[in-house]
Amino acid sequence: MSKLRVGVAGLGTVGGGLLKLFADPSSRVNEKMELVAVSARNRQRARGVDISNYNWFDDPVELAAQRDLDVVVELIGGSDGPAKRAVETALQRGAHVVTANKALVAVHGSSLAETSEGTGGKLLFEAAVGGGVPMIKMLKESLAGSRASAVAGILNGTCNYILTEMETSGRSFADVLADAQRMGYAEADPTTDVGGFDAAHKLTILSAIAFGSKPDFDHVRIEGIELVSLDDILLAGKLGYRIKLIAKGALTDGAVEMHVRPALLSYDHPLANVGGSLNALVVDAEPSGQLTFIGRGAGEGPTAASVASDLIDLAEGRAGFAFGRALAQLAAAPRGTPAERGRYYLRLMVQDRAGVVAAISDRLAHEEISIESFLQMPVHDGPAVPIVLTTQTCARSRVEAAVKAIEALDVSAEPPFLMPVEHTGPRWSRS
Numbered sequence: 001m002s003k004l005r006v007g008v009a010g011l012g013t014v015g016g017g018l019l020k021l022f023a024d025p026s027s028r029v030n031e032k033m034e035l036v037a038v039s040a041r042n043r044q045r046a047r048g049v050d051i052s053n054y055n056w057f058d059d060p061v062e063l064a065a066q067r068d069l070d071v072v073v074e075l076i077g078g079s080d081g082p083a084k085r086a087v088e089t090a091l092q093r094g095a096h097v098v099t100a101n102k103a104l105v106a107v108h109g110s111s112l113a114e115t116s117e118g119t120g121g122k123l124l125f126e127a128a129v130g131g132g133v134p135m136i137k138m139l140k141e142s143l144a145g146s147r148a149s150a151v152a153g154i155l156n157g158t159c160n161y162i163l164t165e166m167e168t169s170g171r172s173f174a175d176v177l178a179d180a181q182r183m184g185y186a187e188a189d190p191t192t193d194v195g196g197f198d199a200a201h202k203l204t205i206l207s208a209i210a211f212g213s214k215p216d217f218d219h220v221r222i223e224g225i226e227l228v229s230l231d232d233i234l235l236a237g238k239l240g241y242r243i244k245l246i247a248k249g250a251l252t253d254g255a256v257e258m259h260v261r262p263a264l265l266s267y268d269h270p271l272a273n274v275g276g277s278l279n280a281l282v283v284d285a286e287p288s289g290q291l292t293f294i295g296r297g298a299g300e301g302p303t304a305a306s307v308a309s310d311l312i313d314l315a316e317g318r319a320g321f322a323f324g325r326a327l328a329q330l331a332a333a334p335r336g337t338p339a340e341r342g343r344y345y346l347r348l349m350v351q352d353r354a355g356v357v358a359a360i361s362d363r364l365a366h367e368e369i370s371i372e373s374f375l376q377m378p379v380h381d382g383p384a385v386p387i388v389l390t391t392q393t394c395a396r397s398r399v400e401a402a403v404k405a406i407e408a409l410d411v412s413a414e415p416p417f418l419m420p421v422e423h424t425g426p427r428w429s430r431s
């Protein structure tokens with residue numbers, strides 16, 4: 001049988017890793033595939049492996065249009081621009097596409113799947129979520145016989161690294177971020193990562209596959225980690241919790257809810273001890289039960305290995321629908337209502353004077369919110385002292401109303417900061 005002819009557009013971190021796999025005669029990608037064409041911006045840039053035997057294209061869309069290529073691998077990035085044009089061009093002529101581009105798949109997944117189904121060109125993107133951790137295959141294939149009710153994960157290694165480093169080194173968010181940028185762990189413009197958008201792209205993809213619904217990035221409620229202070233981490237620690245950026249999707253009464261936000265996790269939570277740049281996903285599914293996956297969510301080797309596994313699936317005829325089911329079978333799931341109940345953590349920076357704590361307690365009591373734990377930092381630099389508390393289970397709307405009332409007291413030096421407390425248990429989509 002003749003080998004599949006592959007073109008790779010984008011030869012950076014992931015594309016460079018894939019070149020190395022193609023240069024390794026023992027790699028399985030070479031058994032059934034042949035790399036014949038490559039594209040990047042700068043032809044002169046050293047790629048770590050010899051690329052002189054491959055056809056070079058300055059324009060990735062031109063590479064994607066080559067009729068002798070069976071598979072186009074897109075490793076450029078970005079939801080629009082040349083990456084999108086290259087992927088569309090390949091799919092439109094019936095070629096298969098493998099990509100690691102979560103932004104593209106999250107934002108344009110439905111239209112790309114439609115083109116793919118129309119022409120027969122398969123669209124695979126295992127590397128787009130969880131880097132080297134096979135989260136997509138697990139949901140699409142291994143859990144095909146179960147019904148997922150919730151997925152929750154640590155899906156952005158940069159955020160997890162920053163939060164872990166703040167806790168272990170006692171340094172501020174700004175200090176750790178600056179170091180991470182110097183060491184190349186964080187982008188010069190960190191917004192996509194620390195603002196929660198990267199995790200939201202990945203959650204959009206996972207939720208679509210897990211719940212059989214159309215990918216709907218606009219539906220994700222997104223908060224980043226920028227407002228998490230060292231005080232939050234230290235005080236949450238004293239209360240028995242660790243703070244993580246959690247990306248969570250849940251299917252509740254037929255509606256899909258998705259959010260990305262920092263949350264408190266008790267130390268026995270399955271995601272609490274996932275440190276550094278690791279990624280992890282917990283899935284609640286029936287009848288399988290709860291499953292947890294942990295591993296390296298980024299980097300040249302793990303991500304290129306996931307791209308290679310998609311290529312091998314294509315070569316061996318195992319590629320199915322992009323989101324696990326035909327587009328017509330994916331529901332346009334109604335958006336979940338934010339009528340949430342749970343336990344909450346509230347940090348207030350207040351003036352250190354008599355009566356303030358009593359006034360705050362009064363506003364919480366007015367909303368029928370019971371306090372579970374309360375901590376005040378005894379000594380603190382500056383005119384305000386942090387007070388943190390956790391509530392017992394209550395409606396989020398009630399906590400938000402209490403926060404408004406506390407703000408109106410005019411004792412806060414900074415806006416109050418609210419985070420949910422995640423709970424463990426077999427079905428932890430809601431309290």
Ligand SMILES: NC(=O)c1ccc[n+]([C@@H]2O[C@H](COP(=O)([O-])OP(=O)(O)OC[C@H]3O[C@@H](n4cnc5c(N)ncnc54)[C@H](OP(=O)(O)O)[C@@H]3O)[C@@H](O)[C@H]2O)c1
Nearest residue numbers: 010011012013014040041042075076077100101298299303
């Ligand atoms: N890095 C990871 O660990 C990781 C993990 C999971 C998923 N991903 C995803 O994988 C994709 C690639 O990420 P990466 O980290 O490998 O990116 P990267 O290191 O920035 O590499 C991007 C590559 O695209 C090329 N490129 C950019 N604009 C181009 C254009 N207009 N025409 C042709 N080539 C162009 C660049 O060319 P030059 O080299 O000539 O500049 C470079 O080779 C992204 O979608 C990313 O989200 C990355």
